[in-house]
Amino acid sequence: MSILDKIVIKIIKEQELIIGPLAWSEAGKVSGLQIIDLRKGEVIFNNGDQKSVVDKLVAQYDRLFGQASHEVSKEAVASLVADMSPAEVPSSLK
Amino acid sequence: MQNENNPISSEEYKKVTEELYKQNLEVVRLYKQVEKLNQDLKEANEGQASLMHFMNHQIKGRFGNAKNIFAELLTDDYGVMPEETKILLQKGLEETDTGINYVQGILKGASAETGQLPYEMKPMDMKPIVEEVVKKQKEYAERKGLAFNFSMDSGDYKMTGDSVELGEAVRNLIDNSINYTPTGNINVTLSHGDKSIKLTVKDTGVGISPEDKGRLFKAGGRGADSLKINTNATGYGLVFVKGVVEAHKGKVWVESKGRGQGSAFYIEIPR
Numbered sequence: 001m002s003i004l005d006k007i008v009i010k011i012i013k014e015q016e017l018i019i020g021p022l023a024w025s026e027a028g029k030v031s032g033l034q035i036i037d038l039r040k041g042e043v044i045f046n047n048g049d050q051k052s053v054v055d056k057l058v059a060q061y062d063r064l065f066g067q068a069s070h071e072v073s074k075e076a077v078a079s080l081v082a083d084m085s086p087a088e089v090p091s092s093l094k
Numbered sequence: 095m096q097n098e099n100n101p102i103s104s105e106e107y108k109k110v111t112e113e114l115y116k117q118n119l120e121v122v123r124l125y126k127q128v129e130k131l132n133q134d135l136k137e138a139n140e141g142q143a144s145l146m147h148f149m150n151h152q153i154k155g156r157f158g159n160a161k162n163i164f165a166e167l168l169t170d171d172y173g174v175m176p177e178e179t180k181i182l183l184q185k186g187l188e189e190t191d192t193g194i195n196y197v198q199g200i201l202k203g204a205s206a207e208t209g210q211l212p213y214e215m216k217p218m219d220m221k222p223i224v225e226e227v228v229k230k231q232k233e234y235a236e237r238k239g240l241a242f243n244f245s246m247d248s249g250d251y252k253m254t255g256d257s258v259e260l261g262e263a264v265r266n267l268i269d270n271s272i273n274y275t276p277t278g279n280i281n282v283t284l285s286h287g288d289k290s291i292k293l294t295v296k297d298t299g300v301g302i303s304p305e306d307k308g309r310l311f312k313a314g315g316r317g318a319d320s321l322k323i324n325t326n327a328t329g330y331g332l333v334f335v336k337g338v339v340e341a342h343k344g345k346v347w348v349e350s351k352g353r354g355q356g357s358a359f360y361i362e363i364p365r
Contacts (some may be wrong), residue, residue: 015123018115028362064111065112068112068115
């Protein structure tokens with residue numbers, strides 16, 4: 001599992017704690033992201049820029065729930081982002 | 095108010111969802127805090143259980159072994175000891191006995207607090223139990239130079255309970271007052287109503303500050319300056335009293351006007 005896979009799952013699961021299953025259905029609407037198994041928490045990236053998909057996921061929640069949700073996404077993956085080089089980090093999580 | 099002709103605007107809709115999100119977020123944060131506190135509490139409880147287990151099996155066991163060695167050496171089975179050695183051995187025996195009593199006191203206090211102390215509840219009479227304890231505690235108080243008064247209402251003190259543990263609880267309560275009363279007197283009163291029996295222990299001792307009152311009946315909960323006055327305090331004596339009294343569906347409490355103004359401890363047990 002790549003670091004960006006882990007980031008996507010961590011964000012969705014953290015949002016799930018706050019908004020419930022809606023977090024998964026909203027994630028399913030993000031182009032470039034496919035939910036494989038909701039119960040196991042499995043997602044895959046379709047072809048494309050994975051960093052940009054993460055940005056779209058963060059924006060999807062942001063669009064509906066505002067800045068607070070953006071902060072939640074960032075906080076959720078802070079420990080993962082800390083181990084990445086700045087170039088690898090999606091802009092929405094910087 | 096919105097209606098079908100004037101539906102909620104997207105800005106208003108977003109404001110509502112954002113507000114709901116923030117409220118849910120706050121709930122989740124509180125939940126996480128509670129979860130963390132629960133985990134900390136669980137770990138603290140496990141730590142205490144482990145310590146108690148260690149004390150029971152290792153410290154108490156080692157004291158017991160040492161006590162047996164001193165006792166054996168005093169029997170002359172290993173040769174007649176010189177008188178000076180016998181004095182030392184006797185001192186060793188007494189010291190290990192004291193150590194065992196401390197450990198036993200802490201273990202019983204902890205067991206009583208967690209409800210793990212077994213009780214043998216049966217019909218009993220509180221009067222001879224208190225009288226027996228008072229007799230010994232009076233000697234202790236008077237050796238310390240304190241006046242000791244005991245009074246008791248006439249009548250029936252029969253109830254159902256564990257006479258051994260209740261006697262020990264009464265002894266602990268009076269002992270506590272004597273230990274924290276450098277000069278003056280101890281007044282013990284036994285009284286009863288139709289439905290309850292009440293023991294009062296009043297002293298002219300060091301008193302209790304309001305902040306100490308809250309921790310007095312908790313494990314290790316000595317008063318702030320407790321060890322300056324009673325260097326032998328384990329912090330489990332009153333915990334034991336509370337555990338035993340509550341196991342009898344009774345209550346224990348303390349009244350004091352503050353430091354230096356004495357204390358009054360009360361036990362009330364239904365019957």
